[in-house]
Amino acid sequence: MSKSALHRGVGVALWRQIGDEIRRGIGNGLADESGRLPPEAELAARFGVNRHTVRAAIAALVHEGVLRSEQGRGTYVRRQKRLTYPIGARTRFSAGLEGQVRDRQIELLDHAREPANATVAAALGLEPAEEVIRLEMRGLADGVPVSRSTAWFRAAHFPDIADYFARTHSITRALALSGIRDYRRASTTIEARHADDTDTRDLRLSPGAIVLVARGINVDGSDKPIQYSQTRFSADRVELTVSAD
Amino acid sequence: MSKSALHRGVGVALWRQIGDEIRRGIGNGLADESGRLPPEAELAARFGVNRHTVRAAIAALVHEGVLRSEQGRGTYVRRQKRLTYPIGARTRFSAGLEGQVRDRQIELLDHAREPANATVAAALGLEPAEEVIRLEMRGLADGVPVSRSTAWFRAAHFPDIADYFARTHSITRALALSGIRDYRRASTTIEARHADDTDTRDLRLSPGAIVLVARGINVDGSDKPIQYSQTRFSADRVELTVSAD
């Protein structure tokens, strides 16, 4: 039994402690089979706080995408299971979530034309400081941010990639408009770290959350690098599977 | 470089985040050779907060026993190194800190005569529910709590152990007054867990801190168990060394 009373006056707000406790409690018997949480009043009694304090905790988890509240019905766990992203040669950024979510979408947050830094130049096989197009994107599944990625393309070869992406909301289709009929993932490296400020903002994470970072290079039919990208996933919401393929 | 900006509006007070940051920074170049921290004004500038906020963080660490502030001089790290507790056959509760601290002391917080629970009865080789004396103690090093222990003795054999301990402030001397000339540590098991409410209160820890738990049985000259004890150490302040001895 985990002795998990709340601590007052220690610089951590009660609603955050309760939120963490609820997040931990999910998948540990707090919600019933249907994913329904106990009513707010009961949670308030259980934690020994006011109902409004529990509501603040739930609101934070709703904002994080962990819970979903329905007036008159109750509060439900949004997804009992994590999304599974396949990683393989045929990995397409937006694909691979078939059947796991009702709605998925990629937003273009920002784009720029700029000189490549050393890492990007090396990955794409460019001259130092050659110009690249950088796209900042965010992937949403059923309205919840699950991924945040940055992709670099050689500016000389893909001058209009940002426009194409903005129109099609798809890397595959944007590349097709640029004349790339097919491409494959040459390499992917995966690491995990704590969320930084950008992650907590864009993925709506709480500080201290863990992100998975996947760095990959896509190559065209003749194995020339066309895209270098770095994608951050919320480790709470996503798991990666590496397929041979 | 650890990207460790402060997070506002996430239910964790800035002073706590700063306190954690300082605690982490100690032994990582934040303090100079003499153990002196940068002045409050500089820390405030570095963290981008008001000086009072830094002061709240420092006050918490002073209360925890990590820092020591001196008006006009500066704020100093209390102990750069952790205390090392030897664990071995000849381990004496209060001993083993020779040379590491100026002043050490064991307080008797509470004592009771009560039936043994299953664990204690098994450890001491007693009949179920046979009466035992339980002592609740706290060890201080230079005024800072470093250990919190509970010890059980068979009531029939050591009826006055609490009195003796209160007089002598030493288990060894209290046992001597009870007629035990010598004893040795038959077994010790060590585990680590998060601090619970009792730990945070008695050892002045912050929630989420880690405690080392050492459970041991002391036996007399003819190998009969005379004492079962469970001691919690602040993992921040103490390390244990197991000696063959």
Place this chain on the structure above:
DNA sequence: TCTAGTTGTCTAGATCAATAGACAAATTGA
């Protein structure tokens, strides 16, 4: 349709957290 159960919203007050500024008190080195 009615009722019980549940989430959503509003008001109000108490306490905590953070900022701002000023000055006192102690220490150190010139």
Place this chain on the structure above:
DNA sequence: TCAATTTGTCTATTGATCTAGACAACTAGA
């Protein structure tokens, strides 16, 4: 002794957090 540096204390203000109570809005089942 004097000036600079540093911690300690005080007042005041603003916003976040927590409590308390009341009632509206919605859902589901009798």
